[in-house]
Amino acid sequence: MGQTESAFARITPTLSPEIKKLGFPQRFVASFKPSWVNSPALLLSEPGSDPSFIISMTNGRFDEMVLHSGPTKDDAPLANAKPERYRRNYTITLPSSNSSARQELLHFKPGFFRDKIWFEMEVGGEKGCRKERFEWKKSYGSEIRSVGGWSGWKLVRVKNEERNKVVENDPEKVMNQDPEKIMEDTPNEQDGSKSGRDDIVAVWADATMSFLKVGEFQFQGAGATGEFGQVWALMAVLSCMCVWQKYEYEMYMQSMNSNDPYPPPTSVTISWQTFLEYVQSCKNCTGASEDFLIR
Structure with a gap:
């Protein structure tokens, strides 16, 4: 473990000239990189374009992640997450204006109805720095459908008056509340009815019916204007991938503890021979075709 920590500590993220000039892409697709070796990585590419960035995973797909400034692992790191x-x-370690790295925390707080996932950091840049809070929320609303998905996550800018609001996680106390108040504060999972009141700055749509594609990300609202700066954009992207990784890990562990005869492979970046064997096993079990799984 000491060796892994040392390797992680040696990574010093820096903003590449391209990011400083052009910023991060407004929209990108994240897909696993096919590989003959067990070295998982995610390729980030604008729709219809070649990959522009890569996220390498230092010790398996559920461990540390490094976002690189180009499509190969040899490109300089932009940010990393542990x-x-x-x-x-x-x-999450981000580039800083001085030589030292800048670290931010992505918080996960279990809740009775849903987990609370948030980060707080200084944003702004040329217009002046100020500290703001942002929260990832599960969503099935129109903002997810706008990027071709039906379920995913939205990154919401938290209003100042809501920053100190306490989320009650005690089941007994929650059940003693007015049921109408509980329903009012709980998002409608079918239509995302609370989305209209949220200041959405980014969204992530989970991919379906695809073996390699994992999802699609898009900046929205103030997040698409550059108002928060380039470092915030990196935080938004990498925090999104942390959310994806955490719940992928939980689903994987649940499947390994179940009686599922076909649990997910330990790494999606497997050899094509193993991939075809996995497809064949799924065909025998469900009648699915290779085209259905790859699409």
Whole structure:
């Protein structure tokens, strides 16, 4: 473990000239990179374009992640993320104006109805720095459908008056509340009815019926204007991938503890021979075709 920590500590993210000039893409697709070796990585590409960035994973797909400034692992790191013990939080290291790295925390707080996932950081740049809070919320609303998905996550800018609002996680206290108040504060999972009141700055749509594609990301609202700066954009992207990784890990562990005869492979970046064997096993079990799984 000491060796892994040392390798992580040696990574010093820097803003590439391209990011400083052009910024991060407004919209991108994240897909696993096919590989003959067990070295998982995610390719980030604008729709219809070649990959522009890569996220490497240092010790398997559920461990530390490094966002690189280009499509190969040899490109300089832009940011990196490391899960803390039990994945309660993620430490995300970002580029700083001085030589030292800048670290931010992505917080995960379990809730009775839903988990609370948030980060707080200084944003602004040329217009002046100020500290703001942002929260990832599960969504099935129109903002997810706008990027071709039906379920995913939205990144919401938290209003100042809501920053100190306490989320009640005690089941007994929650059940003693007025049921109408509970329903009012709980998002409608079918139509995302609370989305109209949220200041959405980015969205992530989970991919379906695809073996390699994992999802699609898009900046929206103030997040698409550059108002928060380039470092915030990197935080938004990498925090999104942390959310994806955390819940992928939880689903994987649930499947390994179940009686599912075909649990997910330990790494999606497997050899094509193993991939075809996996497809064949799925065909025998469900009648699915290779085209259905790859699409």
